[in-house]
Amino acid sequence: MSSEVPDYHKEQIKKVKSASGKYGRRDWFWNLLSILVPTILAGSYSWFEAGWFEVTKKKINIPKIPAGKKVKVLHLSDLHLSEVVSIKHIDQAFQKGMENSPDVCLLTGDFITSQPTDAQLLDLRNCLAQYSKKIPTFACLGNHDGGYWSGKNGGFQTDEKIRAVLKDARVRLLDNQQVSVLIKGVPLTITGLGDLWSKQCRPEKCLNKKSYATHLLLSHNPDAKDILRDYHWDLMLAGHTHGGQFRIPFVNFAPFAPVKDLSMTEGLHSSHGKPIFITRGVGNVYGVRINCRPEVSLLELVNS
Known part of the structure; x- marks a missing residue:
């Protein structure tokens, strides 16, 4: 033991x-x-x-629209052609918009993200040309399209390549310029501003004259509203925010939207008594969106 x-x-x-x-x-x-x-x-x-598009439709009251008339606007922004946003994705946005028979197409900048290849730019040109021949198409530039901001952030030093793409595609670029057109019997004045971040926003060059026609203002960055309050326009269209690209569920807040005024990151708003519509855009950066789908915006302008 x-x-x-x-x-x-x-x-x-x-x-x-x-x-x-x-x-x-x-x-x-x-x-x-x-x-x-x-x-x-x-x-x-x-x-x-x-890649999951939402087609949004909104009726906007514009008192200058003649009684009994209406104008259907396809508003697209932030195409962001890049390695994470394909030309197929961009083409799909136009297809979905055109299915609703718009009268005019208005594009509010950021056609690219950084420095696409010549082949990619040719694809973009061909895509835009396919639809601009169907309806009048007007555009302004964004901060990614070349110039001061773009050159400091990995993009083109100038906007020459995007200007060439738009010209070849017969998209009318309005760079601190305005044009008067007749759409479906409705007289419109369309003004396009240079980009705010690119230090090219020059409203004094194109907004001094009061228009008796319905005045649509294209500005890539909605923050430009702060320098536009004393000018005349009837509806401002903008993009830039991507809707925040990430929105906190339930509270619907976009903490990372690239704007000073986080109360205006998507949808219809009023600034100094004037309406502003901000679309969430077609493309994105980084290839992701959370609770913030890409948007094809269809606006019906009426006198209600």
């Missing part, structure tokens, strides 16, 4: 170590899985949502 007294303390330590080695690895696996699965699902959804 052994006279040795078992060391229960050592035995217990051995059991704990054995258990921790056996079950610790399993726990580690499940903990890792609990992190990876939601991350992968969230990433997959945000990528999916970036």
